[in-house]
Amino acid sequence: MTDNRPILVIASTGNVGRQIVTQLREAGYAVRAVTRNPRTADFPSDVEVTGGDLSAPSTIAACLDGVDAVFLLWPLHTGKRLAAVVDVIARRARRLVFLGTGGVPDLSFAEQEKLVHGRGTESTVIRPSTFAVNTLWWADQIRAGDVVRGAYGALRMSLIHEADIAAVAVRALTEPGHHGVTYALTGPEALTQVEQVRVIGDVLGRPLHWEELTREQARRRLLADETFPDSFVDVLLDGYADMLAGPPLVLTTTIHDITGAPARSLRQWVTDHAADFT
CATH class of the missing domain: 3.40.50.720 (NAD(P)-binding Rossmann-like Domain)
Structure with a gap:
């Protein structure tokens, strides 16, 4: 990432999302944070906060102007809208980092992975323990x-500590070399x-x-x-x-391999x- 276009963080007020916003700011990147309730987001003034609802993909499209890279996690307990949201992102952004989840009963991790890697963006999938x-x-x-x-x-x-998940995501968002990869983190x-x-x-x-x-x-x-x-x-x-x-x-060393710091x-x-x- 060589320009100062904002990095979009969707579901930004959760444990991982808030860590990603913090770590991106500390590294000097412009951040646009998406949340359903912007008034209660409580981010520093240099973070651009905008409203968006993953259950309504058109609201995510409105957040993507000028964005090059996007972090997405899926907090909903149904995956019915995931493909539509990923398609919206793929039409507007070059890079997508997706945090997979086991909490979607109607969409397995393998199905989530296929959706993200098959949409034409520089995609990275993170599979946390x-x-x-x-x-x-x-x-x-x-x-x-x-x-x-x-x-x-x-x-x-x-x-796994949310700060470690965020550290891997930040590198995938901001560095080359992570396209098409699924990282298993423990x-x-x-x-x-x-x-x-x-x-x-x-x-x-x-x-x-x-x-x-x-x-x-x-x-x-x-x-x-x-x-x-x-x-x-x-x-x-x-x-x-x-x-x-x-x-x-099976424990992995992926966090250390990518960030240089132990989990x-x-x-x-x-x-x-x-x-x-x-």
Whole structure:
């Protein structure tokens, strides 16, 4: 990227999007941030904030004037509009970096990847392991006591810091050499959910421990949680069951290979977000 045309960050107020905006600014790039609610975006004054809704692709088209590169993640729990949004971007921008997701029940990751790589842009797809921020699903339980209850405690995951995802995305947005590539990102370690709770407790200075629930008990608990989308409950639990029954998790060095810095640990993530558990 050799000019100062803005880089468009769609879904900019989420955990990853906000990190990308921050890192692009720190590197000296002009940023245009897209959000459904521009008035509540709370970005610095040098970030251009504009409204756009992924469920209405025409609103994304209006954000693309003068843009060369676009970051896109898909926060919706249906992929029905993804192809239309990618087509809109491909007609106006040269480069697209897409953060894939396992949270779209009607569109597999492989289908997402095919949609993005087959649209004529310089495309990069990022396939992250489990987001470390997902441990905040336990925050209410941790505030209430020293027990975290859930299903599939033996499931190993490699939790990834949103700053590491953003660092890879920023390089794909701003450097050559990433076209047509899908990057699998993981954190530096594989931890069971039981071990994750222990790490959180160590950082917070509290003796947290895990209590195993059946799948049905966990399902009822999540459905009763007003902050958790009902449409994602079975997707999550089925995904956990499949992961537990599947092949062992393979860690990658992609974050270090691309950024030159090692992937951050869960301990580092909890240290950065300790206030969110209190």
